[in-house]
Amino acid sequence: MLSRVATKYWRGRVSVSTKRHASSVPSERDVVIVGGGPAGLALASSLASSKLVRESLKVTLVEAGDLSKVREWDPPRGTYSNRVSSITNSSHEFLQGTGAWDHVEQGRTQPIEEMEVWDGISDARIHFSAGDAAVEPASQIARLTENLNLQRGLLRHLSQFSEIELADKVKVDSIVQDEQEGGGWPLVHLSDGRVLRTRLLVGADGFNSPVRSFAGIQSYGWAYDTHGVVATLFHAPRNSLQSPNTVAYQRFLPTGPIAFLPLSETASSLVWSTRPPLAAALKALDPAVFAGMVNAAFRLPETSVRYLNNEMLQAHLAGTPLSLAQFHEELEFREKSHMIDSRSALSSVRRPADSGMPPDGAEDYPPLVTSVQPGTVASFPLKFSHADSYIGEGRGARTVLVGDAAHTIHPLAGQGLNLGLADVEALSECIVDALSLGGDIGSYTALTPYARTRYFENHKMLSACDKLHKLYASTAEPVVWARSVGVEVLNELDALKGALMMSAGTTKTRGPPGQVGWELAARGVEGFAKNVDNVRVLGSSIAGVVGAGLRQLWQQNSQGRRL
Amino acid sequence: MRLSSLCHGAFSSTYARAPFQLPTSLAARRALTRSYHTNYPAQNAYVPSTSSGSTVNQDEIAHFSRLSSLWWDEHGEFGQLHKMNPTRVKFIRGKLVESALEDDLNANVDEIRPLKGKAVLDVGCGGGVLSESLARLGGITLGIDASHSNIQIASMHAAADPALRSRTIGHTGGSLEYKHTSAEDLLREHGPNSFDVVCSMEVLEHVNNPRSFLDSCAQLVKPGGYLFLSTIARTPLAYFLTIFMAEDLLRFVAPGTHTYSKYVNPHELEEFFRSYKSSLTGRNWITGNGPISRVQAETRGMMYVPWRGEWVLLDRGSKWAEGCNYLFWVRKPVEA
Numbered sequence: 033m034l035s036r037v038a039t040k041y042w043r044g045r046v047s048v049s050t051k052r053h054a055s056s057v058p059s060e061r062d063v064v065i066v067g068g069g070p071a072g073l074a075l076a077s078s079l080a081s082s083k084l085v086r087e088s089l090k091v092t093l094v095e096a097g098d099l100s101k102v103r104e105w106d107p108p109r110g111t112y113s114n115r116v117s118s119i120t121n122s123s124h125e126f127l128q129g130t131g132a133w134d135h136v137e138q139g140r141t142q143p144i145e146e147m148e149v150w151d152g153i154s155d156a157r158i159h160f161s162a163g164d165a166a167v168e169p170a171s172q173i174a175r176l177t178e179n180l181n182l183q184r185g186l187l188r189h190l191s192q193f194s195e196i197e198l199a200d201k202v203k204v205d206s207i208v209q210d211e212q213e214g215g216g217w218p219l220v221h222l223s224d225g226r227v228l229r230t231r232l233l234v235g236a237d238g239f240n241s242p243v244r245s246f247a248g249i250q251s252y253g254w255a256y257d258t259h260g261v262v263a264t265l266f267h268a269p270r271n272s273l274q275s276p277n278t279v280a281y282q283r284f285l286p287t288g289p290i291a292f293l294p295l296s297e298t299a300s301s302l303v304w305s306t307r308p309p310l311a312a313a314l315k316a317l318d319p320a321v322f323a324g325m326v327n328a329a330f331r332l333p334e335t336s337v338r339y340l341n342n343e344m345l346q347a348h349l350a351g352t353p354l355s356l357a358q359f360h361e362e363l364e365f366r367e368k369s370h371m372i373d374s375r376s377a378l379s380s381v382r383r384p385a386d387s388g389m390p391p392d393g394a395e396d397y398p399p400l401v402t403s404v405q406p407g408t409v410a411s412f413p414l415k416f417s418h419a420d421s422y423i424g425e426g427r428g429a430r431t432v433l434v435g436d437a438a439h440t441i442h443p444l445a446g447q448g449l450n451l452g453l454a455d456v457e458a459l460s461e462c463i464v465d466a467l468s469l470g471g472d473i474g475s476y477t478a479l480t481p482y483a484r485t486r487y488f489e490n491h492k493m494l495s496a497c498d499k500l501h502k503l504y505a506s507t508a509e510p511v512v513w514a515r516s517v518g519v520e521v522l523n524e525l526d527a528l529k530g531a532l533m534m535s536a537g538t539t540k541t542r543g544p545p546g547q548v549g550w551e552l553a554a555r556g557v558e559g560f561a562k563n564v565d566n567v568r569v570l571g572s573s574i575a576g577v578v579g580a581g582l583r584q585l586w587q588q589n590s591q592g593r594r595l
Numbered sequence: 596m597r598l599s600s601l602c603h604g605a606f607s608s609t610y611a612r613a614p615f616q617l618p619t620s621l622a623a624r625r626a627l628t629r630s631y632h633t634n635y636p637a638q639n640a641y642v643p644s645t646s647s648g649s650t651v652n653q654d655e656i657a658h659f660s661r662l663s664s665l666w667w668d669e670h671g672e673f674g675q676l677h678k679m680n681p682t683r684v685k686f687i688r689g690k691l692v693e694s695a696l697e698d699d700l701n702a703n704v705d706e707i708r709p710l711k712g713k714a715v716l717d718v719g720c721g722g723g724v725l726s727e728s729l730a731r732l733g734g735i736t737l738g739i740d741a742s743h744s745n746i747q748i749a750s751m752h753a754a755a756d757p758a759l760r761s762r763t764i765g766h767t768g769g770s771l772e773y774k775h776t777s778a779e780d781l782l783r784e785h786g787p788n789s790f791d792v793v794c795s796m797e798v799l800e801h802v803n804n805p806r807s808f809l810d811s812c813a814q815l816v817k818p819g820g821y822l823f824l825s826t827i828a829r830t831p832l833a834y835f836l837t838i839f840m841a842e843d844l845l846r847f848v849a850p851g852t853h854t855y856s857k858y859v860n861p862h863e864l865e866e867f868f869r870s871y872k873s874s875l876t877g878r879n880w881i882t883g884n885g886p887i888s889r890v891q892a893e894t895r896g897m898m899y900v901p902w903r904g905e906w907v908l909l910d911r912g913s914k915w916a917e918g919c920n921y922l923f924w925v926r927k928p929v930e931a
């Protein structure tokens with residue numbers, strides 16, 4: 033019976049079983065959070081930090097995995113997990129407010145003080161620094177942390193509050209609605225035989241959210257034809273003439289953006305979005321060749337990156353992956369043909385560390401990768417999805433979605449986890465508000481402010497990133513033409529910059545996080561895509577006009593906000 | 596946007612005709628009309644029942660559960676009532692905190708649960724939307740309604756909620772009970788000066804004799820205690836929105852649902868309490884002729900803001916305060 037119900041709901045819509053489980057008397061809960069990922073743990077931790085919640089609500093978090101592995105996570109010094117996230121200042125502030133941030137190991141986090149973003153085709157480039165923040169100068173644009181460091185911190189914070197029950201190594205098998213008169217509360221059947229009857233069921237259960245299926249909430253979206261390849265990279269420390277390793281780099285290649293995110297003086301994290309066959313070939317590479325490919329992808333002209341990609345793919349498909357010697361030969365040939373001097377910043381040929389003055393423009397590119405931490409090369413399919421609603425109704429009443437259960441986003445702006453944290457902040461505020469007015473926290477009325485605060489915000493960010501991805505990944509002829517001559521790329525990067533810098537501010541002083549910026553970025557990109565065709569027809573003489581309005585808009589906006 | 600919603604809040608269960616929005620199905624309409632056969636105050640209309648629901652049979656349970664889903668469907672007939680509820684509670688909570696601090700600035704006021712330990716009466720509780728909130732905020736709450744159905748609905752809904760099922764609610768010290776009776780009968784039964792807080796929301800506009808109704812409610816309040824009311828003002832705007840538009844023009848609600856003459860204006864309530872004494876020797880509830888002191892009584896307008904999807908409490912003295920839906924609070928003199 034259990035498994036029958038389970039398969040029923042995994043297939044899609046609600047299964048409201050009419051049979052009761054004779055085995056177990058339901059135990060009553062006020063909040064059941066399904067999922068102990070960053071979003072679920074952050075919600076538990078945020079609720080725990082409220083005295084009112086601790087006094088009035090019985091909260092249980094259910095996680096299929098083993099949380100003690102996270103709690104006891106203690107990686108050897110100098111090694112890093114491959115799942116990292118940039119925590120924006122708003123998220124940072126939220127976590128400080130709940131007290132959770134104190135439990136995140138600071139030595140394993142790294143500030144991002146500057147960003148270098150450039151276009152792979154035109155090489156149009158834009159530089160960001162924390163001081164540019166549209167609202168107020170911040171000391172950092174964001175802070176990089178391993179997801180595990182954050183999750184462990186949240187668990188440590190939670191360990192102070194015995195009121196919150198953590199049930200791990202337990203799966204949610206099925207969810208049905210109770211039949212009590214005047215009830216209709218969710219009954220959550222766990223793999224250990226327990227049944228929880230809950231006032232509010234929170235789906236923090238990731239992209240495949242069983243809670244979302246139970247609630248009958250449809251999700252709109254698609255998989256990008258792109259995988260995100262991640263890895264932990266090692267490199268020499270920057271020398272004393274250079275700024276510390278606090279600069280993030282991102283290059284928009286037609287296959288997808290490649291990003292280099294600093295973790296320490298000698299380690300950084302890679303997120304390389306690329307076509308699935310290329311991702312598979314990259315994962316199969318010898319680590320030294322992998323490191324070389326990363327270096328080249330940040331430096332070589334796009335045509336040669338494409339060429340190397342192709343060589344790699346052919347070799348991979350032929351079952352004879354590119355050897356280090358072959359790779360070097362190709363690389364040298366490519367560099368020579370572009371007249372790249374082996375001592376210049378554009379060369380991927382490794383120089384002995386501390387060989388005196390760094391070459392001119394060295395800071396335009398990330399440090400040369402010397403090795404890859406074993407076992408850290410992995411890839412994830414990237415998708416766009418947005419639930420039709422965050423609150424369940426009717427047979428799915430008393431359910432609410434947060435984090436990846438509600439939305440998944442392209443990682444190019446490093447916002448996925450931050451959106452989830454913003455959801456959690458809004459939902460816990462909403463719960464506390466309802467409590468303080470004697471409301472039923474599972475009711476639609478009580479949850480509405482949460483959806484109102486988050487849905488449109490998330491949607492703007494999701495579509496901005498989606499449009500950016502599509503624009504840069506576009507091989508449509510007019511778009512590529514426009515980019516190849518550098519038309520308007522700067523404008524569009526400007527919009528992106530505006531968006532990122534606005535979300536780099538601090539929430540409490542400026543209202544909703546970065547919303548205006550993302551709206552501008554989305555509009556800018558949309559405008560760009562629409563305009564390229566016209567630009568081509570009209571000729572490049574007037575190209576500068578297109579999109580200038582946007583830049584102005586952003587500038588006005590940031591000035592307005594500075595007042 | 597539903598026009599009727601602008602000006603019309605909740606309907607007391609005790610009210611005799613169809614609710615303000617057209618019920619979705621004929622069956623639902625019939626069910627509703629059946630349950631609203633008693634008017635308020637309806638001393639004669641109900642048959643006093645034992646307050647336990649033990650005499651209810653299976654058919655009745657089915658019938659009530661259908662009605663219950665109407666009362667508690669937040670997207671249905673009573674959607675506006677659900678939306679309005681937090682605003683009413685905010686007002687109640689605010690006045691309680693304010694008055695406690697007024698009495699003693701150094702008092703250790705529980706700002707979150709100012710109802711803790713207080714005897715609270717909800718007159719015309721309907722399906723229990725307000726009563727449940729009052730109990731969660733720590734009130735030792737009694738919800739009464741002249742409609743037997745409503746009391747069954749409210750009891751059934753509370754029974755599904757473990758926090759309300761137990762007589763004493765968690766750490767809040769609150770409790771919740773329902774009783775099928777009228778304010779007048781309760782007064783006869785309990786005697787005057789029985790409750791710290793008496794609420795009667797969206798009831799006044801449906802009663803036949805507001806003076807005697809107000810008198811009963813007022814008597815039930817303990818000296819120094821509070822009376823909260825909410826109703827609709829008798830203004831052209833209210834007439835336009837609740838009667839002309841909603842009833843006559845758009846037929847959102849059955850014509851005759853509202854009687855314009857029954858609408859009560861804020862200054863009429865104020866006048867009532869200026870001349871009202873709880874006893875022959877006591878002082879008037881509102882003293883002086885000038886502007887009313889906020890420690891004696893207060894009127895606040897309430898408006899539905901469609902783009903925010905919520906009801907908001909208007910600022911004190913706002914021009915709109917008397918326009919349509921409003922909340923009224925008055926305090927019984929200590930030396931009544």
Ligand SMILES: Cc1cc2nc3c(=O)[nH]c(=O)nc-3n(C[C@H](O)[C@H](O)[C@H](O)COP(=O)(O)OP(=O)(O)OC[C@H]3O[C@@H](n4cnc5c(N)ncnc54)[C@H](O)[C@@H]3O)c2cc1C
Pocket residue numbers: 066067068069070071072094095096097116117118119202203204205236237238239242260261262303412413434435436437443445446447448449450451452
């Ligand atoms: C390549 C890549 C790079 C990224 N980079 C960034 C970045 O730089 N910045 C950023 O902010 N975000 C980034 N993200 C996104 C970020 O990782 C996710 O948004 C985040 O992990 C989502 O957290 P979550 O808690 O919502 O869901 P998840 O982490 O998916 O957690 C869901 C949890 O629910 C549990 N669960 C599921 N079903 C059940 C069940 N039936 N019973 C019990 N438990 C269950 C699972 O075990 C899991 O632990 C990136 C994502 C990718 C793929």
